[in-house]
Amino acid sequence: MKNKYTYVWVSLIILVFGIIFIPKIVDRIRAGTVVQNDRMNVKDNSQELSYVLLNGKREGFPILSSLIKIVFSLRIKIIREKYLW
Numbered sequence: 001m002k003n004k005y006t007y008v009w010v011s012l013i014i015l016v017f018g019i020i021f022i023p024k025i026v027d028r029i030r031a032g033t034v035v036q037n038d039r040m041n042v043k044d045n046s047q048e049l050s051y052v053l054l055n056g057k058r059e060g061f062p063i064l065s066s067l068i069k070i071v072f073s074l075r076i077k078i079i080r081e082k083y084l085w
Contacts (some may be wrong), residue, residue: 028034053059
């Protein structure tokens with residue numbers, strides 16, 4: 001008996017999904033706006049960011065790269081101590 005009601009609820013959810021979203025999908029296909037912005041049609045105006053805006057000032061970030069190196073070396077030490085020695 002429980003399986004009958006499960007099928008009814010699944011059917012109802014599929015029906016509601018179809019009523020709500022299928023017309024929107026069809027309209028987008030007809031209008032030709034299926035894909036508006038993808039990597040092929042976007043101009044590359046990006047530049048490498050060599051600073052970070054901190055309190056309205058341009059600050060470099062060599063601290064960040066050194067911090068990453070320190071964390072990485074610590075993780076290596078922990079792994080060696082825990083698993084290898």
